Every structure is written in structure tokens, then in C-alpha cells.
Amino acid sequence: xxxxxxxxxxxxxxxxxxxxxxxxxxxxxxxxxxxxxxxxxxxxxxxxxxxxxxxxxxxxxxxxxxxxxxxxxxxxxxxxxxxxxxxxxxxxxxxxxxxxxxxxxxxxxxxxxxxxxxxxxxxxxxxxxxxxxxxxxxxxxxxxxxxxxxxxxxxxxxxxxxxxxxxxxxxxxxxxxxxxxxxxxxxxxxxxxxxxxxxxxxxxxxxxxxxxxxxxxxxxxxxxxxxxxxxxxxxxxxxxxxxxxxxxxxxxxxxxxxxxxxxxxxxxxxxxxxxxxxxxxxxxxxxxxxxxxxxxxxxxxxxxxxxxxxxxxxxxxxxxxxxxxxxxxxxxxxxxxxxxxxxxxxxxxxxxxxxxxxxxxxxxxx
Numbered sequence: 001x002x003x004x005x006x007x008x009x010x011x012x013x014x015x016x017x018x019x020x021x022x023x024x025x026x027x028x029x030x031x032x033x034x035x036x037x038x039x040x041x042x043x044x045x046x047x048x049x050x051x052x053x054x055x056x057x058x059x060x061x062x063x064x065x066x067x068x069x070x071x072x073x074x075x076x077x078x079x080x081x082x083x084x085x086x087x088x089x090x091x092x093x094x095x096x097x098x099x100x101x102x103x104x105x106x107x108x109x110x111x112x113x114x115x116x117x118x119x120x121x122x123x124x125x126x127x128x129x130x131x132x133x134x135x136x137x138x139x140x141x142x143x144x145x146x147x148x149x150x151x152x153x154x155x156x157x158x159x160x161x162x163x164x165x166x167x168x169x170x171x172x173x174x175x176x177x178x179x180x181x182x183x184x185x186x187x188x189x190x191x192x193x194x195x196x197x198x199x200x201x202x203x204x205x206x207x208x209x210x211x212x213x214x215x216x217x218x219x220x221x222x223x224x225x226x227x228x229x230x231x232x233x234x235x236x237x238x239x240x241x242x243x244x245x246x247x248x249x250x251x252x253x254x255x256x257x258x259x260x261x262x263x264x265x266x267x268x269x270x271x272x273x274x275x276x277x278x279x280x281x282x283x284x285x286x287x288x289x290x291x292x293x294x295x296x297x298x299x300x301x302x303x304x305x306x307x308x309x310x311x312x313x314x315x316x317x318x319x320x321x322x323x324x325x326x327x328x329x330x331x332x333x334x335x336x337x338x339x340x341x342x343x344x345x346x347x348x349x350x351x352x353x354x355x356x357x358x359x360x361x362x363x364x365x366x
Contacts (some may be wrong), residue, residue: 039066056320062328101209114209137344142347183286190223193273
């Protein structure tokens with residue numbers, strides 16, 4: 001089956017099961033001329049852009065790769081040749097703001113270290129372009145809010161790159177929880193991690209947004225929030241540590257565990273690690289357990305419950321295809337984004353509470 005047919009089949013399955021592939025939050029209004037396909041510029045050409053977003057943009061129906069922003073001339077040359085990008089759509093960080101004058105580019109996708117997200121989201125908004133930003137959204141709640149405010153002021157859409165919220169396995173377990181098909185949620189256990197063997201990446205540098213809680217930790221937080229269908233009211237306890245202090249220095253977290261308290265006394269335990277592979281979400285309900293493993297992989301997400309198997313099969317980078325097509329269609333329709341900036345802010349608020357709880361050794365209200 002070709003990728004488009006596979007995608008349409010999965011959409012039909014998801015919709016047939018009552019799963020929505022786009023859900024509303026915040027709305028913007030657009031006065032731009034109508035388009036049926038949006039040009040996307042990728043900012044930052046590391047692994048995620050190279051191996052996942054660029055291939056996904058070859059399969060999307062509602063958007064396409066139109067431009068790039070990079071500080072490395074050799075990368076620009078490679079991308080220009082491989083993706084047939086015209087010179088006028090190739091920018092560096094000094095010429096970035098002139099993207100405002102380029103009608104080929106409708107969306108700027110920020111794929112930079114977290115410490116750079118706020119600056120480039122705000123600059124993209126000021127350039128009058130819609131913005132997609134990778135997770136984690138930013139370093140602090142205040143930065144997240146500044147990004148949201150800048151996009152609202154510029155009347156552009158802002159969406160955070162939570163790919164899993166666009167894929168049918170995630171939507172299937174959310175549907176069970178939302179409709180209480182297994183009764184109320186009683187508790188939850190979630191973990192996300194992998195063995196990170198790099199030693200001089202931004203993930204090992206505090207000032208750039210390093211530490212596991214900002215990276216894989218956000219998946220565990222998302223798992224807990226989506227798996228309960230609620231927002232936590234407190235971090236009851238948290239622990240941050242490293243087993244490789246020569247890499248994760250001065251208290252930077254390689255491993256994090258936390259206990260989140262949700263309304264009604266529901267407890268969610270989460271763990272995240274750069275020290276080992278883990279990816280599961282277990283949701284204890286009144287009438288049985290929803291077990292997802294893996295729950296947030298690039299492909300192969302699957303699970304089961306007393307209601308049956310959850311297993312919509314697809315190959316990477318289909319999550320990114322769905323994400324960008326859904327977000328592009330939403331922009332063209334002038335409708336709310338499924339995963340707006342407020343969603344990214346919620347996770348960073350929890351990240352900050354976890355770090356505070358670990359530092360002070362006490363419960364922190366959210």
C-alpha cells in the first residue's frame with residue numbers, strides 16, 4: 001500500500017472508531033489569500049529535520065518543504081541539491097527576518113535547541129508567518145507565554161510538535177478514557193527514555209535546555225495527562241539524579257522520577273531516563289487496565305485493554321505527516337490548532353514543578 005493510501009485507511013479506521021484527528025483549542029483569523037498547500041521552512045537541520053521532517057514533507061498533501069534556515073553553509077548546499085530548494089528560500093540566522101518578504105513560505109517550523117525556541121518563535125511571528133515549534137516548547141512558563149502572546153499579537157497560528165496527539169493509537173486510548181468505557185481512571189504509570197550516548201550535545205548542556213526532563217520527560221508528562229484526561233494539581237515528590245556525573249554535570253538530570261497528583265486523588269507515577277530504554281503507559285481503570293507499549297515511538301505504538309487490541313499499524317514518518325497535514329489544514333481553514341502553544345505551556349509548568357519538588361524535597365502545587 002502506498003503511503004497516501006495507508007494514511008487514508010488509518011484515518012478512516014480512526015474516524016470509524018470515533019477518533020478525531022483534529023480537535024479545537026484556540027482560534028485565529030486569517031486575512032491571507034486562500035491556499036490549498038502551504039510552504040514550510042525548517043529552522044535547524046539536525047537529525048529530526050533531516051531524517052523525519054524532510055521525508056515527511058515529501059508525503060504530506062497540505063504542505064511542502066519550501067525553505068530552510070541554517071547556520072552551516074555545507075548543510076545548505078546539501079539540502080539545496082537534494083530537495084531542489086531555490087537560493088531565495090535559503091536563509092541563515094542573520095538573514096532570518098527577511099523571510100517576511102517571501103510569499104513562498106507560509107509556516108516556519110522551529111527545530112532548534114529549547115533555549116532558542118522563544119527567540120525564533122517570536123521572530124517568526126513578527127515576520128508574519130505561522131509557527132510550528134518542536135517540544136519542549138521553551139525553558140520556562142514565562143518564555144512559553146511570551147511566545148503565545150507574540151503569535152496572538154501577529155495574528156498567526158502557533159502549534160507545538162506533539163506528533164503523538166495526531167496518531168490513532170494515542171487517540172484510541174484517549175477515547176476510552178474520555179468516554180469512561182472502562183470506568184474512571186484510578187491511577188497511572190508511565191515511562192519514556194532511551195540510552196543517550198552523546199556527551200557534547202545540547203541535551204547535556206543546561207543552558208541550552210539539556211537534561212532528560214525537558215526532552216523525554218515531556219513524553220512521560222504527556223502520557224500522564226492524556227492517560228488520565230486530567231491536569232495534575234501537584235507534584236507530590238520528585239527525584240533527579242545521574243549515573244554518569246561526568247556527562248550530566250552539576251546536578252543536571254539524566255534520570256527523573258516523579259509522583260503527580262490529579263483531581264480525585266488519582267496518582268500518576270512517571271519516570272524518564274537518558275540511561276536506558278523504556279516506553280510504556282499503563283492506565284488503571286475501574287474495569288481493567290489499558291496497557292500501551294510503546295506509547296510514544298515514531299512507529300509501532302500499540303496496546304490492549306479489556307475492550308480489545310489497540311494497534312493501528314504505520315511506518316515512520318507518518319506521525320509527522322499527520323501532524324503537519326493536520327496543522328496545515330487547520331491554518332487554511334482558519335480553525336483552532338489541535339496542539340496550541342497553551343498545550344506546550346502546560347507541560348513546562350509541570351516540568352518546573354518537578355524540578356522544584358526535587359530541589360526542595362517537598363510537595364509542590366501546580
